[in-house]
Amino acid sequence: MTSLPAGSRAARDVPGAAPAPLVVRTAELDPELLPDDDGALLDLLPDGDTPVAWVRRGEGIVGWGEALRFTTSGTDRFRTAEDLCRETLASAVVRDEVQLPGTGPVAFGSFAFGPGDGTRSVVVVPRVVVGRRGGRAWVTTVDPAGSIGPAPSSALLDPAARTAVVAPGEVRYAPGGRDPRAWVDVVGQGVARIRAGELDKVVLARDVVATTQRPVDPRHLLGRLARGYRGAWTFSVGGMVGATPELLARAEKGLVTSRVLAGTVRRTGDDDADLARAAHLAHSSKDLEEHEYAVRSVARALEPYCSSMNVPESPFVLDLPNVLHLATDVTGVLHERASSLTIAAALHPTAAVCGTPTDAAAALIAEIEGMERGRYAGPVGWFGADGDGEWGIALRSAELGGAAGDADDETAAAHRVRLFAGCGVVAASDPEAELRESDAKLEPMRYALA
Numbered sequence: 001m002t003s004l005p006a007g008s009r010a011a012r013d014v015p016g017a018a019p020a021p022l023v024v025r026t027a028e029l030d031p032e033l034l035p036d037d038d039g040a041l042l043d044l045l046p047d048g049d050t051p052v053a054w055v056r057r058g059e060g061i062v063g064w065g066e067a068l069r070f071t072t073s074g075t076d077r078f079r080t081a082e083d084l085c086r087e088t089l090a091s092a093v094v095r096d097e098v099q100l101p102g103t104g105p106v107a108f109g110s111f112a113f114g115p116g117d118g119t120r121s122v123v124v125v126p127r128v129v130v131g132r133r134g135g136r137a138w139v140t141t142v143d144p145a146g147s148i149g150p151a152p153s154s155a156l157l158d159p160a161a162r163t164a165v166v167a168p169g170e171v172r173y174a175p176g177g178r179d180p181r182a183w184v185d186v187v188g189q190g191v192a193r194i195r196a197g198e199l200d201k202v203v204l205a206r207d208v209v210a211t212t213q214r215p216v217d218p219r220h221l222l223g224r225l226a227r228g229y230r231g232a233w234t235f236s237v238g239g240m241v242g243a244t245p246e247l248l249a250r251a252e253k254g255l256v257t258s259r260v261l262a263g264t265v266r267r268t269g270d271d272d273a274d275l276a277r278a279a280h281l282a283h284s285s286k287d288l289e290e291h292e293y294a295v296r297s298v299a300r301a302l303e304p305y306c307s308s309m310n311v312p313e314s315p316f317v318l319d320l321p322n323v324l325h326l327a328t329d330v331t332g333v334l335h336e337r338a339s340s341l342t343i344a345a346a347l348h349p350t351a352a353v354c355g356t357p358t359d360a361a362a363a364l365i366a367e368i369e370g371m372e373r374g375r376y377a378g379p380v381g382w383f384g385a386d387g388d389g390e391w392g393i394a395l396r397s398a399e400l401g402g403a404a405g406d407a408d409d410e411t412a413a414a415h416r417v418r419l420f421a422g423c424g425v426v427a428a429s430d431p432e433a434e435l436r437e438s439d440a441k442l443e444p445m446r447y448a449l450a
């Protein structure tokens, strides 16, 4: 049995998970088997409630089945998950014919925003992973029973093995923890506390609960997100789904990259008007201040791991279908081979999703936000046996079956989705404008459910 570090809480959910090493085989696939389409990888997912995905512009990895699943919680949630996965992945018997990031054994994870509310962070090693990168494609199989079967092949992609994707039908929305008016008051309280000098910035979020006519098929959501929000990373892990534009940390061959976002305007859909809005955003002192806090928090957290770092002096404007963001790509050379998850854990929570100073902002969120964030705004992504991987922040996201109260009713839970959106608040913020901004940030998931 796997031993757990003292003081940590973790659970291994696969009944009788064998102590035998995982047998992992990666074989090259003819890339022509995958259509040239942003949703092609996601179209491979079979029916079932356990798809995992990390896809952007048609590249990335998707997986299904569970060779192993861990849950962790509390302040040690990252370290415990990393230790358990490392142990499992490092002892795996691997034959990898492709040798690219995302080949060989990979674990997907979705972590709780905070240590306190009892939310379980989820880590999954899928039984089958299919990936595409730079014109190459592959399939990986993982056998938890330690047996060496036939090499994985394109037969795993057989469309006959998949059921048709089902649309959710009619969708009704209801407020979650706070209705919109009450949330405007919460933002007003945040602004007042900042103006009173308690803190510089706080990120306040709200949730909306969608109830669908038919049970939610995650594949429907994922395909729409990947095609509709190409510049974002479409993800799915343990029932947390979304398309995040914010990359917390990518570690690859000794280099680390982080895309920091903060400062937002809603798009109008009219090109000229949006161009004017982009120009305004790039010069808005309120948004530049909000952004600066976020960049500084990332640079400070990365510093101990890097021998050199590049932090651009001014942000660029990132253009998404629903909003425009101020964005900065911070890059660094890692002086020690820290894993991508270690770095993500060190960065989390950045000022883009919590605030400045971190402790004061986290305490204010707990005091006034009025909901449990669960895994919203927590790290989500994947890592491989060498620790390299990619972690985003679970934004523009939703929790399938989520919503407190009746989680025990499985049939109702299959029709329920909890959507999240939050906004950075500084002294100059206008609560009504933040409400409109939060609506714009809910758009990707509303579009996914349509």
Ligand SMILES: C=C(O[C@@H]1C=C(C(=O)O)C=C[C@H]1O)C(=O)O
Residues within 6 Å of the ligand: 203, 205, 246, 261, 262, 263, 264, 325, 352, 353, 395, 396, 420, 421, 422, 423, 424, 425, 441
């Ligand atoms: C908190 C969210 O987004 C974050 C907040 C932003 C802002 O306040 O301008 C911008 C991007 C993200 O860092 C969210 O989408 O829920």
